[in-house]
Amino acid sequence: MRAEERETILNNGARCLLRSPRPEDGEAVLRHLRRVAGESPYTAFLPEEVSRTLREEQTFLKRQLASRDRLMLACLVEDRLVGLGGLGPAAAGRKCCHRAELGLSVRRRWWGQGLGRTLVEELCRQAGRMGYARMELTVMEDNARAVALYERCGFVRCGLLPDAYRTATGSQAAIWMSKAL
Numbered sequence: 001m002r003a004e005e006r007e008t009i010l011n012n013g014a015r016c017l018l019r020s021p022r023p024e025d026g027e028a029v030l031r032h033l034r035r036v037a038g039e040s041p042y043t044a045f046l047p048e049e050v051s052r053t054l055r056e057e058q059t060f061l062k063r064q065l066a067s068r069d070r071l072m073l074a075c076l077v078e079d080r081l082v083g084l085g086g087l088g089p090a091a092a093g094r095k096c097c098h099r100a101e102l103g104l105s106v107r108r109r110w111w112g113q114g115l116g117r118t119l120v121e122e123l124c125r126q127a128g129r130m131g132y133a134r135m136e137l138t139v140m141e142d143n144a145r146a147v148a149l150y151e152r153c154g155f156v157r158c159g160l161l162p163d164a165y166r167t168a169t170g171s172q173a174a175i176w177m178s179k180a181l
């Protein structure tokens with residue numbers, strides 16, 4: 001699905017455009033994913049695991065735009081991609097199609113500017129319009145910044161999945177969070 005474009009003003013006064021990434025943004029999206037995975041230990045993937053080719057990424061972005069149950073949002077400051085979020089079905093099948101799952105990442109230099117909150121709020125709003133009834137996510141237990149953000153946006157903790165991630169610093173549980181839309 002394609003999101004309506006909108007502008008938001010960040011905490012530092014910068015103007016940020018929110019819009020769905022297009023196939024021509026493929027290179028910027030791949031670079032963003034590799035960089036955030038290198039800047040933060042809390043992504044679910046490593047930089048070298050961002051392995052789609054440019055053509056594959058462009059096809060992926062085209063499919064996201066055409067899809068009725070998926071949506072991506074890019075945050076652009078002066079045409080530079082600084083944040084990325086997305087939503088899609090949390091599980092397959094009609095019994096679960098009321099549940100969406102959310103993911104997001106912001107470049108470290110832009111943390112604390114309100115982009116995380118803007119992305120979460122906008123993705124929840126869009127998910128409601130798309131017919132979803134709940135938004136879910138999993139987050140590494142030690143990711144205090146993200147957990148605090150999600151709780152402030154109305155998510156509640158539903159449980160812990162032990163040993164969900166094995167990182168350079170050891171094993172981490174995943175906190176499962178959910179919010180009624």
Ligand SMILES: CC(C)(COP(=O)(O)OP(=O)(O)OC[C@H]1O[C@@H](n2cnc3c(N)ncnc32)[C@H](O)[C@@H]1OP(=O)(O)O)[C@@H](O)C(=O)NCCC(=O)NCCS
Binds near residue numbers: 040110112140145
């Ligand atoms: C998590 C992430 C998306 C947050 O993005 P952000 O743009 O910095 O978020 P915001 O600026 O909207 O808000 C961050 C909030 O956390 C607060 N915060 C910062 N550090 C914190 C900490 N250690 N503990 C608790 N809260 C913290 C800030 O004060 C701010 O609160 P506010 O909304 O009341 O001002 C970003 O840090 C990120 O991309 N991290 C790497 C990838 C990642 O972890 N993704 C989520 C995977 S589930």
